[in-house]
Amino acid sequence: MKRMSWFNVTSLTLGFAFLYLPMLVLIFYSFNASKLVTVWAGFSTRWYGELLQNEAFLDAAWVTLKVAVISSSIATVLGTMAAYVLVRGGRFLGRTLFSGMIYAPLVMPEVITGLSLLLLFIGIGLDRGVLTIVLAHTTFSMCYVSVVVSSRLVSFDRSLEEAALDLGSTPFEAFRLVTLPIIAPAVISGWLLAFTLSLDDLVIASFTAGPAATTLPIKIFSAVRLGVSPEINALSTIMILIVTVGVVTASLVSKRNALRAQNEVQAAERAAA
Amino acid sequence: MKRATLILVPYLWLLVLFLAPFLIVLKISLSDAALAIPPYTPTLKDGIGALIAELDFENFIFLTEDDLYWKAYLSSLRIAVISTLLTLLVGYPIAYGMARAPDEWRATLMMLVILPFWTSFLIRVYAWMGILSNEGLLNQLLIWLGLINDPLTILNTNTAVYIGIVYTYLPFMILPIYAALDRLDSSLDEAAQDLGCTRMQAFWLVTIPLSRNGIVAGSFLVFIPALGEFVIPSLLGGSGTLMIGKVLWEEFFNNRDWPVASAVAVILLLILVIPIVLFQRNQQKQQEAEQ
Numbered sequence: 001m002k003r004m005s006w007f008n009v010t011s012l013t014l015g016f017a018f019l020y021l022p023m024l025v026l027i028f029y030s031f032n033a034s035k036l037v038t039v040w041a042g043f044s045t046r047w048y049g050e051l052l053q054n055e056a057f058l059d060a061a062w063v064t065l066k067v068a069v070i071s072s073s074i075a076t077v078l079g080t081m082a083a084y085v086l087v088r089g090g091r092f093l094g095r096t097l098f099s100g101m102i103y104a105p106l107v108m109p110e111v112i113t114g115l116s117l118l119l120l121f122i123g124i125g126l127d128r129g130v131l132t133i134v135l136a137h138t139t140f141s142m143c144y145v146s147v148v149v150s151s152r153l154v155s156f157d158r159s160l161e162e163a164a165l166d167l168g169s170t171p172f173e174a175f176r177l178v179t180l181p182i183i184a185p186a187v188i189s190g191w192l193l194a195f196t197l198s199l200d201d202l203v204i205a206s207f208t209a210g211p212a213a214t215t216l217p218i219k220i221f222s223a224v225r226l227g228v229s230p231e232i233n234a235l236s237t238i239m240i241l242i243v244t245v246g247v248v249t250a251s252l253v254s255k256r257n258a259l260r261a262q263n264e265v266q267a268a269e270r271a272a273a
Numbered sequence: 274m275k276r277a278t279l280i281l282v283p284y285l286w287l288l289v290l291f292l293a294p295f296l297i298v299l300k301i302s303l304s305d306a307a308l309a310i311p312p313y314t315p316t317l318k319d320g321i322g323a324l325i326a327e328l329d330f331e332n333f334i335f336l337t338e339d340d341l342y343w344k345a346y347l348s349s350l351r352i353a354v355i356s357t358l359l360t361l362l363v364g365y366p367i368a369y370g371m372a373r374a375p376d377e378w379r380a381t382l383m384m385l386v387i388l389p390f391w392t393s394f395l396i397r398v399y400a401w402m403g404i405l406s407n408e409g410l411l412n413q414l415l416i417w418l419g420l421i422n423d424p425l426t427i428l429n430t431n432t433a434v435y436i437g438i439v440y441t442y443l444p445f446m447i448l449p450i451y452a453a454l455d456r457l458d459s460s461l462d463e464a465a466q467d468l469g470c471t472r473m474q475a476f477w478l479v480t481i482p483l484s485r486n487g488i489v490a491g492s493f494l495v496f497i498p499a500l501g502e503f504v505i506p507s508l509l510g511g512s513g514t515l516m517i518g519k520v521l522w523e524e525f526f527n528n529r530d531w532p533v534a535s536a537v538a539v540i541l542l543l544i545l546v547i548p549i550v551l552f553q554r555n556q557q558k559q560q561e562a563e564q
Contacts (some may be wrong), residue, residue, distance in 0.1 A: 008370040012382070015367035019389055019443065022400035025410060029403065038408045082283040092280055101287040107549050109501025111518045112538045115525060116294035119535070123297055139290040142283070200393045203503055207525075217395050224395075224508065228403040236396040243391050251384050 023240055030233035038228075047234040057219060057235065064199060064216040067130060071137035072194035078138065079145025079194070080187055084175075086146070087153040105143045113140060114207030121208065128210030136208040137198040144197060145190035152186035153179075185254070192250070196243070302332055302535035332536035341520070342537065346544065348515040352431065352506075353499040356438035360495045361488065363439055364446035368487075369480075371447070372454035386451075390444045397441050398508050405433050405509070429511030437505040442498065446491040453487025454480070486559045493552035500548075501541060517541050 030048075034041035051057060082102055089095075105113060117136045118128075126132060160182070164174040180187075202217040209218060223232055336342045371382045389397060404410045405428040412424040427433050457480065465475035481488075503518035510516070517537065525534040 004370070004373060004375070007366075008373050011366035012370040012374070015363070015370070016385060018363070018440070019385070022404060022440065023389075023392070023397070025404060026396070026400045038403065038406070038410065038413070078283045078286055081279055085280050085283065089276070089280060094284070098280075098284055098287070101291050105291060107497050107545070107552075109498070109518060109541060109545070111501055111503050111521045112298070112542060115521065115534060115538055116298045117290065119297045119301060119531070120290070120294035135290060139286070142286070146283075196391055200395065202395055217393070220395055220399070221504075221508075224399050224402065228399075228406070232399065233403075236393070236399065239393055239396060243393075244388065247384065247388050247391050251380075255380070 026233055027237045027240065030230065030237040032230060032233075035230065047230040048238075051231055051234050051238075054231070056214075057216070060214050060216045060219040063130060063213050067133050067137060067205075067215060068195050068198035071134045071198050072141060072191050074134070074138045075142040075145050075194040076187060076191040079142040079190055080149050080183075082142065082146040083150035083153055084179075087150050088158075102143050102146050105140045106147065108140075110201075110203035114204040117204070118207040127212075128208060129212040132208045132210070133205050133213065133215065136204050137194075137201060140204065141194035141197050144193050145187075148190040148193060149183060149186045152183045156182050192246075298535045298538055301532055302539045303330065304532055332532045333540075335533060336536055336540065341515075342540075345515040345517045345520045346540070349500055349517040350544075352434060352438070352514075352516060353496050353502075356435050356442075356499055357492050357496045359435055360439045360442055360446045361492060364443055364491065365450055365488070367443075368447045368450035368454055371451050372457070383451075386444050386447050394441060395504060398437050398505055401433065401437055401440065401509060402428060405436070428509065429514075431510065431514055433509035434506050434514055434516075437509045438495070438499050438502065441505065442495040445494040449490040449494065450484060450487040453484040457483050486555065486562075489555045490552070490559070493548055493555070497545065497548055497552065500545060 029038075029040075031043050031045065032040055033044035033046060082098075085092075086099055086102065114136070117132075117139070121128060121132050121135075156179075160178050161174050164178045165171065169177065200217065201215075202221050205215045206218055206221075209215060220232060220235065223229060367386075371379065371386075374382055402409075406412075407424045407426060407428070409428070411427065412421075415421045416424065427436075461483070462475050462479055465479045466472065470478065501518045502516060503522055506514045506516040506519045507522070510519075518541075521534050521537045521541070524530050524537060
């Protein structure tokens with residue numbers, strides 16, 4: 001094992017301390033008994049209890065979850081279709097415009113996306129609520145899905161699809177039985193990405209949400225504008241915890257799958273030899 | 274599924290929900306403000322001829338006359354440039370350390386960089402409010418250490434905005450630089466040192482130029498979103514922090530001046546076109562180099 005220089009060890013330590021200390025401080029103070037966030041007054045889970053009593057937050061959390069599940073699912077279907085068209089679709093009229101529209105939302109400032117969608121919804125007389133947030137989130141997150149899925153599609157061997165077609169399956173069967181299982185990891189990570197983007201979005205949701213539907217980030221934003229509060233610290237801690245468990249599990253699962261695939265390849269090679 | 278359906282469904286979706294809204298912004302930026310709901314005079318109802326006759330650049334002229342907007346654009350550019358450079362300064366050593374770390378650590382280090390990216394952006398910005406405030410942890414620490422007697426005002430200044438941008442966009446800088454350094458053959462560095470370079474010289478003359486693509490990609494990935502940023506200046510910045518994303522928001526929600534908000538959006542996009550095109554060219558060059 002090569003030894004790391006002092007410089008590298010220091011820069012990694014400081015770098016990761018910078019990345020993680022603010023979040024650890026936040027978690028630490030969520031267990032503070034005092035209402036004053038910066039004065040430590042003993043351990044308490046009081047703010048978690050109050051959070052569970054706060055119906056406005058619970059309602060907003062429910063709306064956010066609903067929007068995230070629906071929009072990321074539609075976005076995954078649309079984004080996978082778009083990726084398939086871009087990678088396998090060949091030439092068609094307006095292809096440049098299409099790929100432009102796939103990549104543009106990735107770099108578009110959120111304030112502009114939000115403003116433009118709001119003006120559209122008002123223009124066609126659509127009342128703002130859950131539906132408009134879903135439409136908005138689906139539109140920007142389908143582009144992320146399509147980028148993730150198309151990078152997988154590019155790298156996979158097309159002859160597998162052709163073999164299925166030669167053996168008599170219809171194009172749809174070939175897609176369902178051959179292509180989909182191979183790109184499935186990318187489709188799943190696309191869905192997860194779309195889901196977290198939707199959960200997290202404040203700016204676009206603020207433009208497209210109406211009085212009837214408020215999402216959690218909008219609620220958090222209006223609360224923290226007034227300053228730091230222990231209740232928000234507790235809420236943040238729960239959210240950080242969920243994400244951490246999710247990411248760690250996902251990376252462990254993918255590591256295990258990679259190991260298993262490696263073992264299978266080795267076993268096959270042994271059998272062949 | 275027919276090929277045509279496959280193309281048409283996502284295509285139409287984007288036409289209706291991405292391109293059309295954008296054209297509406299363009300159109301409204303060229304119409305008059307009116308005290309109504311929606312608060313602008315629609316200009317499409319009398320057909321194209323009347324539309325063209327009615328177009329006016331009043332809102333854009335207004336933007337050039339009121340120096341608030343000029344200052345906001347310039348100050349956004351300055352904040353975005355400075356914070357991109359700071360992110361590079363902070364991110365490069367981390368990426369370098371990761372690339373030189375033992376192989377068995379790399380997957381874990383990678384996950385540690387990606388994890389904050391999945392964590393709520395809003396929460397990560399909020400975390401700094403408690404640290405940077407006058408009674409916050411940083412000031413408590415500095416006073417306890419005896420370095421200062423009175424708390425420093427950091428929250429609600431541009432300094433806090435820089436810290437916020439560096440913190441939230443750091444993974445975007447680290448990942449492309451790490452990818453570039455990871456591909457780099459370390460024997461090149463050794464060769465330079467064998468040929469008489471000091472370690473510093475080898476770093477400046479070999480490592481930095483060979484990781485150029487990663488540096489450029491990372492810088493654009495930080496600069497482009499930082500320019501239109503809204504959450505960070507509004508939570509960490511003060512009344513003196515002028516950023517165009519915040520101006521657009523206030524123009525729209527507080528002043529309810531939709532045509533001016535739309536004109537602000539159109540100009541912001543025009544400014545962004547340059548870095549976006551440069552970024553795409555860099556990515557293309559990199560792809561070609563790999564093939």
